[in-house]
Amino acid sequence: PERPYVIDEMISAKTIAARIEALAQEIRLSFAGTDKLILVGLLRGSFVFIADLVRELDLPVEVDFLEASSYGDAMQSAREVRILKDLRGEISGRDVLVVEDIVDTGFTLSHVVHLLEGRQPRRLETIALLDKPSRREVPVRASWTGFEIPDEFVVGYGIDFAQRNRNLPYIGKVRFIE
Numbered sequence: 001p002e003r004p005y006v007i008d009e010m011i012s013a014k015t016i017a018a019r020i021e022a023l024a025q026e027i028r029l030s031f032a033g034t035d036k037l038i039l040v041g042l043l044r045g046s047f048v049f050i051a052d053l054v055r056e057l058d059l060p061v062e063v064d065f066l067e068a069s070s071y072g073d074a075m076q077s078a079r080e081v082r083i084l085k086d087l088r089g090e091i092s093g094r095d096v097l098v099v100e101d102i103v104d105t106g107f108t109l110s111h112v113v114h115l116l117e118g119r120q121p122r123r124l125e126t127i128a129l130l131d132k133p134s135r136r137e138v139p140v141r142a143s144w145t146g147f148e149i150p151d152e153f154v155v156g157y158g159i160d161f162a163q164r165n166r167n168l169p170y171i172g173k174v175r176f177i178e
């Protein structure tokens with residue numbers, strides 16, 4: 001990005017970890033008895049969240065990834081979701097949990113849910129660490145949400161600004177200076 005900015009912490013690493021523990025508990029109960037759960041992480045943003053979530057899940061799980069992109073390096077959604085890498089495995093007849101970092105306009109999650117529904121999973125649920133309901137353009141809601149946040153441009157914990165800041169251990173908001 002051309003304009004200089006600083007990042008103000010919004011959700012600490014500790015708070016995120018505690019929330020993920022609670023979410024994992026709910027997911028474990030909801031999928032109790034299944035021997036077929038597959039977590040599908042949406043690259044790239046969800047790579048940190050899925051890594052932490054899967055280690056809190058006391059269930060037999062498989063992990064797969066789908067690469068979807070709508071923002072590229074821009075601050076605004078292109079409203080057109082590109083699938084850059086498909087799943088490696090089949091999901092027909094499987095219990096699937098799509099893992100997303102953030103739902104903003106909703107284009108990405110809605111596109112992916114429609115795509116995967118077409119493959120006849122037995123059950124398809126979604127989890128998003130963050131939700132910005134005030135920005136929604138497509139009516140979609142994750143089955144589980146970590147935190148509802150206001151309309152701020154956030155980075156960290158997997159989320160980028162023009163591919164940077166994914167490595168921050170917390171969620172921060174971008175504040176332009178000058």
Ligand code: PRP
Pocket residue numbers: 042043044045046068069070071072077100101102103104105106107108109159160
């Ligand atoms: C970001 C974010 C979500 C999506 C949310 O992905 O990780 O996947 O946008 O926005 P939406 O609800 O408006 O569709 P991005 O396209 O930036 O790709 P990335 O995950 O590789 O950063």
Ligand code: MN
Pocket residue numbers: 042043044045046068069108
């Ligand atoms: Mn993404």
Ligand code: MG
Pocket residue numbers: 045071072159160
């Ligand atoms: Mg991005």
